[in-house]
Amino acid sequence: MPEDDPALSAAEQLALARLALAEGDLPHAADHVATALVQAPTLPEVHETLARVAAASGGDLELFPLGHHAFVGAVVARAHLLAAAGRPAEGLDLLAAATGHAPGADWAGVPWVTAPELPERLDPDRTARILMQLCAAVPDPVPRRLRDPLRAYLTLARNAVTVHPGHPLLLGAASALARRLGEATLAVTWAARGVRAQPSKLGEVWLGYAYRSAGRTRDALTALRRAVALDPDDLAVYADIAGTLADHGRLDEALDWIDRALAKDPTFDCAVHTAHRLRFQRDGDPAHLVALADFARDHPDDSHEHGDLAECCRSRPWLGQVTPAGGPVLDALRRALAVEGGARAAVRLDALEPPSAMRTVAAAVPGLDVEVATVADPDPREPRRATTRPLWRYEGTVAAPTLPAPSAEAAERIRQLARPAWPHPPAAYDTAVGLATLELADLLGLLVHPPEAPATALGRVLAGQDPSLWVRCVQVWACLGLLHHRTDEPWAESTRRRVLLELVWGVEDWITECALFALVTAAWVDPAARPDVAGVVAERLADAAAVARERRVPIVVSLAHLALATPDLDPTTRDLARELIRGTVDDRSRPGLFARLRRHLAALFRHP
Template identity: 55%
Template sequence: MDDPRRSADRDLEQARAALERGEVHHAADHLAGAIAHAPTLPEIHELLSRLAAREDGGLELFPLEQHAFVGTVVARAHLLAAAGRPEDGLPLLAAASGHTPGVDWAGVPWVSDPDLGARMDPGLLARIVMQLCTAVGDPAPEAGQAALRPYLTLVRHAVEAHPEHALLLGAGSALARRLGEAPQAVQWAARGARLRPSKLAEIWLGYAYRTAGRIPESLAALRRAVMYDPDDLSVYADIAGTLADHGRMDDALAWIDRALAKNPDDDCAVHTGHRLRYRADGDLAHLVRLADFQRDHIDDTHEHTDLAECCADQPWLSRVPSAPDTPPDPEREPFVAGAPSPAAVERLRRVAHPLWPSPPAAYDAALGLVLVEPEDLLALVAAPPEAPDDEVGRALAAHDPALWSRCAQVWACLGLLHHGTEEPWAESSRRRLLVELATGGLDRITEAALFALVTYAWVDPSARTDVATLVAGRLDEAAATAGLAWSIAHLALATPDMAPAVRERATAIIKAEENYTGPLIPRQRRRVAGRLRRWLSGR
């Protein structure tokens, strides 16, 4: 939690003292800590050079073990470079960059030295770059791109030395487009595709053209990739996604249908298909079917974010909405006695957050609350604790003070779902408790309990009819309650298998309240909430 430079200086001072005492292993430990805080600090590298001057080069002081500390890995990489083996150190440095891309692990002279690009085996460098690209995202987060640019400089030097190595050109193109260098990405990918035509070369070229905004050329390259391998349905999904992003939804869905006709269980085709169909008609059933597919196919070929993308920024699908405050219902009967334990409060504070990727993801995230007794969870619902004194808690206090207590109630209700899971839903204690909370009044507890019930309907198809009936009933009863009706209407829209007539009624309630221009102007609250969401999601 301290300033990184101060922490690095403290570790560096202890490393020097240990070295003066001849305690080289302690010195190495502190040096690894220092480099983790300030990886390019010259004083650290000066001390590393003293260890490199040892007869063994200091390598045994920084062993590679399972779950090695990142500072140890980076220090070993630098010692390998100092020993004349930079090609052995680079994979370690790249692994650190893949672990934390925003840290300037590679901002050291030996990585950007033109001699390294010339001496490294271009195939090895290409594989290192491909692994790095997989780890840093596409595109790489803007805030972390500067820390990755030394690798792009290295690739440029390597391409100058090996201008006809097609794999290096393709991998370099993938890195360049992740760092916003679209013209360079196109140039390298096009040269690689000419030198050694292949499916992978055309995919790299198609992605480079897409990043550069040259959509016809991108689609042409991806179609050529399909000709190389008609059974790689991930390329069909890429073509469909590109078409959809540029207003050609019918063509996009045609490509998805072609892919699903070949293999209805292909994960890329299924994820993309449900995402695009949801974009086309807004029917929640597509997302529910996607969640069901994810639950039944936990060994997909790679991680997909389609469900989270579709749920993003939608009330209850990905966040606790900021609606006009609803006071506690004076008619609600007290349902707990006593206060929650300090341990329960602490566990809730560690879990509760106003954002989540999707309802199934919220259900999974609440699993940690299985260690909190139901009585404590109910006490947390009845009397939410103060917000934690951390970055998120302070942001909530500044932008939307009421949102924390709503979050706490939501997550406490989600925690109830993880108790008594061996009981059949219809007769379970978790259902009984949540239904009592959802129907015991009309207030913020109502919406928190209803969201937990809706979340359970996402993860257990057998509960969907029951939950849809409960939510529809509460929507009717809350229709005249300003603020709460808007929130419960959004809950109805987030409920699997909700009847079309109820969805239409919920949509009408939302439009009516959002068009209201009375003292509590919803649009003003949404602007405040929007700023808060952008801050939270950008952390």
């Protein structure tokens, strides 16, 4: 990168490049041109200046060096110089690499790439491999917002197919690119021509995928079955057939195909991932997901990245997201937030709500008067078991933290990391390593002194729609951070286990849920901890169920969902959890605010 201000416009970078050229300083001229290419990859003036640098240097490619940490602008500049030097295949290789690095930039939208005569100068096998390289580098399918920068490659594919109309590999690779760019009909046409030109396993797979994208499921399955007949040992195709069948409700057939694949190779990653996903889809038993997480941990060198575990956990309580809290005091909070001008309001509670809920309401709506009619037994202000680390003290029905506020560094760290959703529990654990260097006092302080939400899109949604969800996010991630505290200590005698247990058995609160989730997460990532954690979860849920027979327990449904996410939980506790979920009218099941909030969050977390 040039040393100049990276915020300079492309025009300013080009002006500096021309000054450097005039002074004979070719390296600095090249640096400025490369930066301008990143900012405006199709601007004619950029390419004119690049041509001047090439002419002045005699076409010296080393002005745009490749290396382990090559600048993408230098890679693209070198690609254009290679094409100008009569080596377009090498240039296309570099453009494809740049697209894989930054698919949102129009690196290939230049005349030499889209010229109809270019494919005549390329070996069709090489063109096919370049298209396949592109397909491997971009999402399948490519999101609409990212398709336009890839249109030049589709034009290249059209031109190549016109020049080489019977080349099976080129037709298949072109079909794969067209399919990713939403051109399903074109993808079917090209793939079918490729199979007619030369039947092959790969050609039938491309055709099957094209049919599937076009909504022609029966034809897709027929093509994929032909692929299996041509190569019975390619177990990835078995998994593709199973996935296609499952997507159309034919789960038994799908599992039959997966079982056939596993009979050939019980460790084949695509088949294992698909098998666990489909079995969870069939019976909803999280044991399949835990087994899948174990397999992924024990086989880090799988053939490619899989999304089955994340797909199964998405939007499920505690497996993929924190559950929003409910209750009358939060209903009052949401009503108050919905009133223009924040009019003063009052609410009378039949029973005391969790201290985190009461504190969240007091902070969000200072003018809201809250009166608690009674404090039912068992007294929710008392910890469920004796603790050496109380987080709250009460004056009547008003709770106050017993711990000092966390450091500014801890508050900023949690702002950057906390969010209401995660791919799956092991991924949440891995992300929380960013809190590993925080002191224990800071992690505990965050639980009762949550900082304000960040000034991001997520923070604005949470602050405006439901501040309680941001507080729960902070508490979840602070407890996950506790899992990374003194990890050199053996689990059974560790500080992290002891602290989390005290939080689990402390005053009935949102923190109870979050600490229990941290323990459940520990069980997901450490099989040796599973018997211990399953025992804790069973005890805590049984205690909550017993209390719920005497009075309302606001967190009992959430604890039940946590139990269902716990590895190796005993069947009796699992049945109890299901009964609690079925038998409790949960405020979170109501339409309205949460439906709107979920839509906001879905938009924020939608992946490309």
